[in-house]
Amino acid sequence: xxxxxxxxxxxxxxxxxxxxxxxxxxxxxxxxxxxxxxxxxxxxxxxxxxxxxxxxxxxxxxxxxxxxxxxxxxxxxxxxxxxxxxxxxxxxxxxxxxxxxxxxxxxxxxxxxxxxxxxxxxxxxxxxxxxxxxxxxxxxxxxxxxxxxxxxxxxxxxxxxxxxxxxxxxxxxxxxxxxxxxxxxxxxxxxxxxxxxxxxxxxxxxxxxxxxxxxxxxxxxxxxxxxxxxxxxxxxxxxxxxxxxxxxxxxxxxxxxxxxxxxxxxxxxxxxxxxxxxxxxxxxxxxxxxxxxxxxxxxxxxxxxxxxxxxxxxxxxxxxxxxxxxxxxxxxxxxxxxxxxxxxxxxxxxxxxxxxxxxxxxxxxxxxxx
Numbered sequence: 001x002x003x004x005x006x007x008x009x010x011x012x013x014x015x016x017x018x019x020x021x022x023x024x025x026x027x028x029x030x031x032x033x034x035x036x037x038x039x040x041x042x043x044x045x046x047x048x049x050x051x052x053x054x055x056x057x058x059x060x061x062x063x064x065x066x067x068x069x070x071x072x073x074x075x076x077x078x079x080x081x082x083x084x085x086x087x088x089x090x091x092x093x094x095x096x097x098x099x100x101x102x103x104x105x106x107x108x109x110x111x112x113x114x115x116x117x118x119x120x121x122x123x124x125x126x127x128x129x130x131x132x133x134x135x136x137x138x139x140x141x142x143x144x145x146x147x148x149x150x151x152x153x154x155x156x157x158x159x160x161x162x163x164x165x166x167x168x169x170x171x172x173x174x175x176x177x178x179x180x181x182x183x184x185x186x187x188x189x190x191x192x193x194x195x196x197x198x199x200x201x202x203x204x205x206x207x208x209x210x211x212x213x214x215x216x217x218x219x220x221x222x223x224x225x226x227x228x229x230x231x232x233x234x235x236x237x238x239x240x241x242x243x244x245x246x247x248x249x250x251x252x253x254x255x256x257x258x259x260x261x262x263x264x265x266x267x268x269x270x271x272x273x274x275x276x277x278x279x280x281x282x283x284x285x286x287x288x289x290x291x292x293x294x295x296x297x298x299x300x301x302x303x304x305x306x307x308x309x310x311x312x313x314x315x316x317x318x319x320x321x322x323x324x325x326x327x328x329x330x331x332x333x334x335x336x337x338x339x340x341x342x343x344x345x346x347x348x349x350x351x352x353x354x355x356x357x358x359x360x361x362x363x364x365x366x367x368x369x370x
Contacts, residue, residue: 006261007168007169007208007260007261008208008260008261008262008263008264009170009171009179009209011263011264013264014264015179015205016264017264017266018264018266019197019265019267019270020265020267023267024197024267024270024271027271027278028194028274030274030278031196031277031281032196034281035231035232035281038239038284038288039232039234041285041288041292042238044292045288045295049291049294050238051086051087051088051236052088052291053238053287054086054236054237054238055079055082055083055088056319057237057239057240057287058086058104058107058108058237058240059075059078059079059082060240060243061107061225061237061240061241061242062082062103062104062107063075063078064240064243065103065218065222065242066103066218067246068218068242068245068246069217073103074100076094076322077094077095077096077097078103078104080093080094080096081101082108085104085108090316099132099133101129102128102129102131103130103218105129106126106129107222107225109125109126110126110222110226110229111226111229111235111236111237113235114226114227114230114235115230117188118184118187118223118226119184120184123180123184123219124144126222127143127212127219128144131214131215136213136214136215141212141213141214142212142213145212146173146176146180146211146212147176147210147211149172149173153169153170153172154169154170154210154213155168155170156168156169156210156257167253168257168260170208171209171210176209179209179211180209183205186205194231195227195228195231196227196228196231196274196277197270198227199226199227199228199273200224200269200270200273200274202220202223202224202227203223203224204256204259204260204266204269206220206223207220207256221241221242221245225237228241228277238284238288239281239284241276241277243280243283244276244277244279244280245276248276251272255268255272256269293318294315297318297370304351304353307344309330309336310344310347312333312334313325313333313334313344314348314353316333317367318368324357324359324363324365325365326364326366327345327364328363330344349366352369353369354366354368
């Protein structure tokens with residue numbers, strides 16, 4: 001008896017994708033319109049504000065692409081790592097470990113160097129950046145190398161050890177070198193499908209191959225971001241697809257599993273991808289609103305002379321300050337004494353820009369008056 005086909009990579013047509021173009025065209029038009037609207041608004045703000053918006057988006061992207069895999073990264077550390085690389089002044093920097101720097105390095109390499117070709121060496125460097133210790137959790141893995149399946153077939157499993165549920169099994173390790181050579185060649189070629197569709201296909205194709213022991217999802221999303229950056233001819237990111245995917249995490253895994261167990265018609269996956277890409281771009285409009293609000297604030301207060309410490313702290317408050325602002329936090333961020341911090345605060349209270357928080361506590365807190 002013939003073994004029934006179970007996974008998409010076992011289909012005779014693999015890897016020749018096909019999809020319903022008529023079903024996709026309205027979605028692609030909607031995404032293109034949203035992209036144009038967003039990039040047009042971004043063009044109206046100054047370079048400094050664009051850099052800051054990109055910092056916020058990239059921070060969200062790095063944090064959420066790891067959260068999809070169940071890994072929690074410290075937001076302040078991620079922001080500090082990105083700010084150093086972008087040259088954006090955010091005041092006091094949080095400590096950063098090698099792992100966070102590695103995730104940031106991969107995301108920035110994908111988006112800032114989107115014109116460079118994809119190579120096996122580049123993919124392996126991304127993988128090594130994700131796992132600088134050579135371990136994934138407590139497990140030692142092959143870093144910067146294709147998997148070898150020494151511990152068995154590469155499977156995506158959920159459930160308990162006694163009752164595991166296999167959601168997907170990747171192609172055998174002995175096929176990965178050839179499969180990845182085909183993928184990389186396609187990735188670098190000019191192909192007929194729109195780059196948005198190519199981004200979705202690259203994501204699906206890479207996670208289906210699952211060429212590494214771990215980190216395949218994060219690399220697949222970085223590859224999609226690279227192609228989206230190519231589509232926009234921009235090395236700055238103003239929306240986070242990973243953040244949108246994380247908000248739809250269950251649906252994301254469901255549509256991937258259904259597609260990987262289906263035929264070479266991947267229309268359903270492409271529709272899901274485009275719908276969530278559109279949602280991510282629309283969500284980014286609120287970030288631009290915040291940037292424009294910030295610009296309007298400084299225009300309103302342009303007649304008032306602030307010192308550098310006050311400007312830095314006001315900007316932090318406008319960006320959404322974590323926790324309660326106190327004189328000690330002001331002093332730490334502004335790198336000054338608490339007496340100087342208190343004088344800065346009192347001056348801002350005098351002009352009506354700051355006020356005391358009503359909550360009682362061991363230390364007085366302050367908030368911005370908008």
